[in-house]
Amino acid sequence: MNLNKVRFTIQVITFLLIVYGGYIGLDLGDKLPTFACVFNPEGTGGKCYLGMIQHDLDHPWQAFLGFAGIAFLISLFIFVLWVWVLNKAWCGYVCPLGTMQDWLTSLRKKLKVKFIEYDWANRESIKKVKWILLILLLLLPFMVSNSLLGLPKLPGGLTMPFCDICPGRMLIPAFVGDFNQFYIDFSNPTDLIMTSLGMIVVGLFIVGSFFKKRFFCYFCPMAAFQYIFSKQSLFKLYKDGSKCTKCGDCYNACDMDILEIADDIKNKNLVTEDCTLCLKCVAACPEEGCLEANFAGKTIFKSTKEGFILRMAMNQQIQKESNND
């Protein structure tokens, strides 16, 4: 299977559904584990749960003792159910921000520009950022309606702190022709800081993901949030450690530079917190049956020698060409 073509096709379809689905009446609900922006109200095919949970948490704590609390838990549970269906493949195949980054990567490849990698020594510290952002986006809205630890309640501008800095807010509406989200709000200090940060982030997003594959995904709090519930998901990435030769082909293919996929030969489930389940590793593995994408017990995509040889175009002899480049 030519994974690249299949993936590209699926990503185009899901992008269209998420960004334009609203026009054909599609509404997948507002608990999606993917960026689907509320700031694109007519076109969006659903809404991302990060937006909703920030909004839900901005209530006095007493509210959670009543019906609102139950509603909150039900929402969370629906989110978890979505995660249990596709696991982190929301990132690799559905998320429009992910798709945009992959398109920028394709552009870079066409322009024959070399990619940049993170220094391996820094990767561990970079990983922590997404968890910090997740905690902040859960905590700050709560602190707008509640006074914690003797601190005063936070200003209203921090009700949806992540939406302020999320590049999706600016980029997704752009695809329906709405560029109004590219702005800096000078009306008060909080909004000034948050929207400025937002502009910086979207700038970094575009430039960063041009040079680094899936630049933004390292910092994404949605990835962190999904990961908490990932282990019980139906969609799994299995590795048979006894077949692994540690050749590192999977690591070289991985956009997220996940070392564990190559080095871990003990665990069976290899979906790590950075994994987007793009399955490039499975396509790059030359060992028979070593890596496998599995849904509800059924094998969807398995690494095979034949497949590897075909994908790397090693099944035919190269004629003696005049090697003028």
Add this chain to the structure above:
Amino acid sequence: MEAINTINTMKDEFKNPIAAMDAFYELYEDVYCKQKALHEDAIKVGTMCIQIPSEIIYAFDAVPIRLCNGFYTDDDIGSDLLPQKACPLVKATVGHFASGNFSDKPHFVYSPTTCDQKTKAGATIEGFGYEVIDVDFPRMKESEISREYFRQSIREFTVDLSRRIGKKLTRKRLKNAVHKIGYAQSLYHKLCEYRKKEHVTISGNDMFFITNAFFFDKIDSWTEKTQRVLEELKQREKENITVAAKVSPRIVYTGSPPIFPNYKIPMLIEQSDAVIVADETCSSNRMFNDMVAVDEWNIYGMLDSIADKYLKACTCPIFTKNDDRIRRIIDLVKTYSADGVVYQAFAGCTVYELEQRSVLEAMEKAGIPILYLESDYSPSQGGQLSTRVEAFIESLKMKKRKQG
């Protein structure tokens, strides 16, 4: 002459020989008996070990020649130049340089810092007027430091090679080279498919002949000859022409590499009515087992992928830990339905001798019978080796008979 003896034994003493192998036997006769040069005007880049990437050498239109030597006569010469207890393979390689008896003489030699003996041999070889360039190779492979280190080392190697040959490395040439080697490797894997079956149509010794030829043969010629063998194997499978009986024990061979014409132990094994169905040696399986995968086909992407594969997938015993080698042997035993393992170490090969204990323990734990042998290049060991090998194979046969 050692070479012709080995070739004739191969032709005469094994059942159901493969006609397409004659092309390979002829190749060996041409190169080792008639001293025929194969590469004429091409630049010949000598390599001391498997860790020098052939892909990069082919990308410069040069030819990699693996210099590991298997002749007792050269071992004898080398004994005067190196300590008596040194590894016979290294002694033979050094001895060969001393005699200067090359049909395809290398223009210069790259030597990765693998085992102590190979590492030090470089300086001795330079004494005979050859140019030896050391290539940094880490002794650990788990850490990220090693990965970066070897990636840098390969870039240095590429730059050095480019300067010596006087050509620039282009993306297209490197991509073609990766494909070329990948294709050859895919043919090897196809051959191995035949060895996994219950009725084996190709003997382990023939496989050694084929893979060993990759050291020095023209790659296009090699792939062609191998394709002929594959075609014949397909035919043999249909007609059920096998090289071993049903009760013949299936062996996985591992350890110090058998290099032409020092095939005495594999031949002994197959003459004792067993069949070698797989091996874990750097003169055969390891050259072909792991294929390079590239995500983005630009020069740095390819060089990094190549460097990673030559380091991370390597199961040479020169590393600090050898878990990967043990897992590989166990995986081979399972995949090829082997009955036992023969582990051969050269007397004087520190690293293989040291790993013996951990491998034996692992095999015992996994319930896999294993025979440990020590040998060298001298032709006189026949009786001692044959008793051990035959006793081992007899015990495997009895076990097989009992299981029905």
Add this chain to the structure above:
Amino acid sequence: MKYFAGIDIGSTAIKISIADENKDLIGHKISASGSMFYKYAHETLDALLNELGLIKEDIVYTVATGYGRKIFKEANENISEITANAIGARAAAREHGQIKTIINIGGQDSKAISLDDEGSVVNFAMNDRCAAGTGKFLDACAMNLEIGVEELGNKHFESTGTPLSINSTCAVFAESEIIGLLGNEHSVEDIVCGVHYSIAKRIVKLVKRVGVKEGIYFDGGPALNAGLVNAIENELGKKIFIPRYPQITTSYGAAIIGIDSYHYENKL
């Protein structure tokens, strides 16, 4: 009644055993290998058949083993001495118990074999590169001490005090060491004891490589030397079973293998 022959052609001696269908040993003969062991093997076989009142045709299956097994082309089958030794030991000791470990000291080599519960060989270790720890060493020592090999056992038990230690790793150099000890007026008995312990230590090291399991059997010419047996038992810390005819265990095993092979072939 059918008879089966096992012919063990060693570097020092030729041992032939004849067994009947019930795996019982009915006769054996030992002779020196000399330089023409092919000829001597045939002569010995003829002599043995004569003694037992049998003719060549009574032997329906012959198995050759030992160093010269491939030269005896008339054999129906040839098999390594390790496999033969294992089968022979099991059969020879069947009334005593189940043999799991075999120690064999031959003229020019020594072996340790480990068996599983069914009597199959699971591991073995050989010393065939060095004469120290083999029958040759005992021969050389006896010669230097100017006594017969068969006297070594008795001399061992006449020794007083702790056994002398022989330090040389090489049998040839050990001879010089022995002469030195004689010069220092150590008694022959003490030296003999020292030699036995030197061999015993070496053998025990070899046996430990394959694992020491209860049910230990010792065969080969030197097993007739009670002094050596004593030394090995002390070094090992365990009792050892010595068969009635220690030199022929391997040839007996070869004959028994002949029985199985004959029935296997004639079943089809």
